[in-house]
Amino acid sequence: MADFYVQAGRALQDILARRGSIKAVTAKVGEGKDNARAAGNAKRILALVVNTLSFRSTLQTILTKVDVAAREPKWFGPGSPLNRTKGALQPPAPTLASCILLVLMHDLLFTSRGIQAAKAWPPRERLERHRSQLHAELVRIQLRMGKSHPEELRSGAEERRIAARIPRWCRVNTLRATPDMVVQQLTEQGWTLEETETISKESVFVQSRHVDHVFAFHPGATARLMQTELYKSGALILQDLASCFPAAVLDPLRDESVEVTAMDATSAPGNKTSHLSALMQGHGSRYATLVRMLSRAGCLAREHGNVHPKKLDFLSLAPAEQGAIQYMLLDPSCSGSGIVNRLDYLSGKDDEQDNVEEVDPVEKGSALATRLANLASLQEHMIRHAMTFPGLKRFTYSTCSIHEEENEAVRSKGAGI
């Protein structure tokens, strides 16, 4: 179990050093030879890391009063042997010992079971020497903030309240089923399609007014939806409404009567690719990366679909050699600032299909400005590159960002409109 806390501390260190998203980092740390065990491990690490981050500001306030690193320098100071663990990042990243301290403090102060490592493990033993003072500080913070329970100190309460009101959007994958078939099966399972603006009950769903074959469900219905055969077979794909617009707008067959070729330039993980594939009704050829998702959605050419995935750097493609490409969906890396964060990973109802790239909700100020400038420069470069494809008739540019710098500004500079 000591190893578990070291792995969780490593994941936390990677996240704080901004080396990846929470999901990506914890999945990587949990990796091992035994897949089932690794998956279980990754889930537990994810839960501990997410919870530690939720209480991080409280934990750090406590540490300003009870400076564990100064009191126990051998295990939590800069010279700790924990900092020499294989793979530990070096400064300017926060030390591994300080990250392990946070995850241990989380379990000590916020769980009834306490730290789940051998009593003799020195970091546990050293930290627990300060247990009563740490608890006293926690109670002081609670009183100061007028909270009756430590759980109320968790940050992000407002975000969670909002998340609980956001519908769960699903797209019918017309390569697997017709919308009528989906409605019929759902109805047989106790769901009701209503013509209403508000989804009052978990069993009610409504049709999108904007994009064909897209339905909105109650946010609390996610787990039940994921149990359905429709979801498991790839006939129903969890995909936010906003993310359904690019393929719907591009719609390569809209004014074509002959076979066409389209490219999804930055396709992984593949939601928009499979949408585009479905809109092309099995015609044409195109590129994508995420074979697994495409296979599940029935899009792969080698499995009688219409997508030829290629793992390539879009920017390294020579447009002159791609004269066949007539339509292109360009959905490049972005800040992810507009992504609806349902926090499903907190409840274990993880949605592997959300096209989350990198989401950093704490990012502010000049760090954000620099990151946006870097992203905008790459995005503009991609638009310019797309526009040199000689056969291109139409392309869409989209991001999951709410920042003008990545949207209107990039479009104006890149495409000159």
Ligand SMILES: C[S@@+](CC[C@H](N)C(=O)[O-])C[C@H]1O[C@@H](n2cnc3c(N)ncnc32)[C@H](O)[C@@H]1O
């Ligand atoms: C926002 S995501 C795309 C999401 C995808 N359209 C979907 O709906 O599932 C951007 C993707 O572009 C990929 N990417 C970034 N630069 C690229 C490049 N030069 N060539 C190809 N893909 C790239 C990233 O790795 C990332 O997977």
